[in-house]
Every structure is written in structure tokens, then in C-alpha cells.
Amino acid sequence: MSSEEEGNITIHVPDAPFRPGDNPVFDKWKWSPDDLKKPPIDCESEETSAHSRGLVRVIDDEGMAYGDWDPNLEYKEILQGLKHMVRLRIFDDRMMKMQRTGKLSFYMQSLGEECIAIAQTMALEEQDWIFPTYRQPGAQFVRGRSMVSMICHCIGNVEDNVKGRQMPVHYTYKKGRFISISSPVGTQFSQAVGVALASKYKQLNEVTITWIGDGASAEGDYHYGLNFASVYKAPVILNVVNNHWAISTHYNMASGSTNFASRGLAYEIPCFRVDGNDFLALYSVTKWARERAKIGLGATHIEILTYRTGAHSSSDDPSRYRPSNEHEFWPGGDPIERLKIHLIKNYDWTDEKHLQLENEIDAEVILAYKEAVKHGDLANGPYPSSDTIFTEVYENVPWHLQEQWDEMNKWKVD
Numbered sequence: 001m002s003s004e005e006e007g008n009i010t011i012h013v014p015d016a017p018f019r020p021g022d023n024p025v026f027d028k029w030k031w032s033p034d035d036l037k038k039p040p041i042d043c044e045s046e047e048t049s050a051h052s053r054g055l056v057r058v059i060d061d062e063g064m065a066y067g068d069w070d071p072n073l074e075y076k077e078i079l080q081g082l083k084h085m086v087r088l089r090i091f092d093d094r095m096m097k098m099q100r101t102g103k104l105s106f107y108m109q110s111l112g113e114e115c116i117a118i119a120q121t122m123a124l125e126e127q128d129w130i131f132p133t134y135r136q137p138g139a140q141f142v143r144g145r146s147m148v149s150m151i152c153h154c155i156g157n158v159e160d161n162v163k164g165r166q167m168p169v170h171y172t173y174k175k176g177r178f179i180s181i182s183s184p185v186g187t188q189f190s191q192a193v194g195v196a197l198a199s200k201y202k203q204l205n206e207v208t209i210t211w212i213g214d215g216a217s218a219e220g221d222y223h224y225g226l227n228f229a230s231v232y233k234a235p236v237i238l239n240v241v242n243n244h245w246a247i248s249t250h251y252n253m254a255s256g257s258t259n260f261a262s263r264g265l266a267y268e269i270p271c272f273r274v275d276g277n278d279f280l281a282l283y284s285v286t287k288w289a290r291e292r293a294k295i296g297l298g299a300t301h302i303e304i305l306t307y308r309t310g311a312h313s314s315s316d317d318p319s320r321y322r323p324s325n326e327h328e329f330w331p332g333g334d335p336i337e338r339l340k341i342h343l344i345k346n347y348d349w350t351d352e353k354h355l356q357l358e359n360e361i362d363a364e365v366i367l368a369y370k371e372a373v374k375h376g377d378l379a380n381g382p383y384p385s386s387d388t389i390f391t392e393v394y395e396n397v398p399w400h401l402q403e404q405w406d407e408m409n410k411w412k413v414d
């Protein structure tokens with residue numbers, strides 16, 4: 001008798017719903033922008049129960065914006081959002097090509113997720129703190145970082161602001177309060193709560209935003225963050241980006257529930273599930289969360305529902321583990337296409353203007369790359385000095401590191 005026949009004692013190990021060769025099917029979305037009203041800013045978490053199980057939307061399938069969550073932004077603000085998103089997509093595309101031709105060692109794209117950090121950072125104030133993952137580089141465009149500086153970092157040349165100490169795309173941008181991305185996933189979640197508490201302690205009008213992936217939300221860091229935010233009412237916006245995949249692992253391995261948003265209700269934190277490819281919905285929910293944090297009512301928890309259209313990184317080949325066309329079936333569509341259609345239908349935007357924008361940005365990226373390599377390319381440098389392994393960590397270098405530094409200097413060639 002097999003163990004299954006003896007009783008239900010085998011461990012259930014979920015598999016992805018679709019594998020290469022399968023025809024992916026997603027349920028058609030049943031939510032429209034009219035479905036969910038904005039709760040009062042001082043609501044109890046329970047009042048967001050429907051919001052956590054439904055989907056906050058503003059832009060419908062035809063590109064029209066309506067409903068209680070419509071932030072009623074001016075045309076120029078929405079256009080600014082579109083420009084940042086197009087900039088990120090073209091930047092990513094060029095950098096991926098640089099990686100493929102050996103000019104960068106590693107790269108990670110935000111393909112299909114460009115909307116998230118851009119819309120949300122635009123909804124914040126400039127003094128607010130950003131604790132990103134590698135999938136939110138777009139926040140830096142909103143905060144004014146130059147592409148040249150970003151490329152210098154990705155190459156690891158002498159102008160890399162982190163002096164070659166980080167992997168490529170593990171940006172940090174002090175002026176924009178964009179905290180260093182860390183390779184161990186999830187660490188930023190509890191750090192963000194700590195910084196938010198520091199802001200509150202100092203009575204500063206600062207809010208902190210952070211993101212974690214569906215996969216990393218299976219880690220303790222996620223729950224520590226939620227718990228501290230709940231207990232101390234930290235002014236923090238806690239986002240889980242559910243893009244369906246954690247490298248090759250489907251989200252059904254990260255949570256036994258298909259809903260990530262409502263997990264925050266157990267911590268009595270208001271929770272929303274938001275269409276992650278809807279610029280206006282993301283902007284609006286983030287504004288709501290910032291307002292609530294600002295008046296001292298604490299954290300908001302948001303599931304951002306999206307789909308990772310690209311590979312996990314330049315080292316990944318998703319055709320090995322999922323249907324290559326799966327993203328085409330995702331009901332959320334493409335964030336840039338959706339905002340573009342919204343602008344064409346409602347404002348002065350046209351396909352021609354969009355194409356011109358793409359061409360301009362492409363030229364801007366090429367120029368930025370040429371400028372960046374003046375400070376060193378991957379093959380030839382110049383690179384940051386090897387001394388930077390030892391500098392800027394301790395005020396006084398401890399003896400055991402000094403010993404290693406001296407040893408290194410004996411062999412040094414740079």
C-alpha cells in the first residue's frame with residue numbers, strides 16, 4: 001500500500017500551473033474601476049477587506065480612467081510618468097544588449113513592471129525614503145539620477161559611486177534617498193520599517209516605501225517588517241510585488257494562498273490589491289497610503305499584481321520553465337501600452353509622438369553609454385582602486401584587516 005493510500009500523509013508540493021508547451025489560461029478579470037471605493041483615511045483595517053481581495057483599478061481595458069480612485073492628474077504629470085517608463089524600458093533593452101555583447105557582466109530588467117516604482121515614487125514627497133529591490137530602478141529616474149551615473153555603476157568603472165563593491169544593477173543613490181539594493185532578498189523590508197520609525201521618532205514629515213517580491217515574501221523578514229510596522233504604527237508603505245515568478249519558482253510555492261494582499265489584515269494593517277500595470281491606480285493607492293502615514297496612522301500593505309515579462313536576470317532562461325508566450329495571456333496587459341492608449345484616447349498624445357519619444361530616448365541612452373565608457377569600460381577599466389576593499393567601512397581599520405591590506409599591497413599591480 002502506498003503512503004497516499006494509507007492516509008493523506010504526503011507533503012503537497014505545488015507545481016506551476018503551466019509549463020513549456022502548455023497553453024496558459026488566466027481567468028478574465030472581473031473587477032472594474034467602479035468596484036472599490038476609497039475608504040476613509042482613518043479607516044480600520046477591516047474596512048479594506050474587500051480591497052485586499054478585489055483589485056483596485058482606474059484604467060479599464062479600453063484605456064478609460066474613472067471611479068473613486070481616479071487621481072485626476074494633469075496631462076503633463078501622466079505624460080511625465082509615461083516618459084519615465086519608456087526611458088526605463090529602452091534603457092533596460094540597451095543594457096541587456098550590452099550584457100549580451102560582453103560590455104556588462106550582469107543585468108536585470110524591469111520589463112512589464114516599469115509602472116510600479118515610477119508611479120509610486122511620483123506619488124511620494126522628495127524627502128521620503130526608498131528601500132527598493134533590483135526591480136525598482138525606475139525610482140531613480142523620478143528622483144533625477146543621470147543615466148551616465150547608472151551605467152558607470154553597472155560597468156563598475158572609476159565613476160561607479162559604489163566603487164565596484166556591488167553587483168551591477170544594485171544601485172544606491174544618496175541624493176535621491178534611494179537606499180542600496182541588497183543581493184540577499186528581503187532585507188530591505190524590515191530596514192524600511194526601522195527607518196520609518198526613526199522618522200517618526202524625530203517627528204519628521206517623512207514616509208518610507210519598500211517593496212518585496214512574491215518569492216521573498218516567504219521569508220521571515222517580510223513578517224518581521226509587518227509586525228513591527230503594526231505594533232509601532234510606522235509611517236511605511238509595504239508593497240509585495242506579485243509578478244508570478246521568483247526566478248523559476250511560481251508564486252504558489254511562496255504562499256499557500258493565492259492572495260498576498262490580505263495577509264496584512266492579520267496584522268491589522270489596511271490592505272489593498274492593486275492592478276500593477278495601471279499607472280493611475282498605483283499612484284492613487286500610494287497617495288492614500290502616504291496621507292495615512294503622514295497623519296500618524298501607520299502602515300499600509302499593498303499587493304501589486306503584475307507579471308514578470310522578461311527573464312529574471314541576464315543569467316536566466318525562462319523558456320526552460322514557463323511557456324514563452326505566457327505574458328501575452330496576462331489580463332493586466334503591458335503597463336506602457338495601457339498608459340499610452342489612455343493618453344491617446346483622452347489627450348493630445350499620438351502614435352507618432354510616442355515613436356518620436358522612443359527615438360529620442362534611444363539616442364539619449366546611446367549617448368549616455370558613450371559618456372559612461374569615457375570613465376572606463378568593463379574590459380579595460382580603469383576600475384576603482386583595490387584599496388577600496390578596505391576603505392570607508394571602519395573609521396580606524398582594525399589590525400586584522402590592516403594585515404590583509406598590507407599583504408595585498410605586496411602583490412598589487414594597480
Ligand SMILES: Cc1ncc(C[n+]2csc(CCOP(=O)(O)OP(=O)(O)O)c2C)c(N)n1
Nearest residue numbers: 135183184185213214215216243245246247
Ligand atoms: C536570501 C536570498 N535567497 C535567495 C536568493 C537568490 N535569489 C535572487 S532573486 C530570487 C528570486 C526572488 O523572487 P521574488 O522575490 O519574487 O522577486 P522578483 O525577482 O520576482 O522581483 C532568488 C531566489 C537571494 N538573492 N537571497
Ligand SMILES: [Mg+2]
Nearest residue numbers: 213214245246
Ligand atoms: Mg516575483
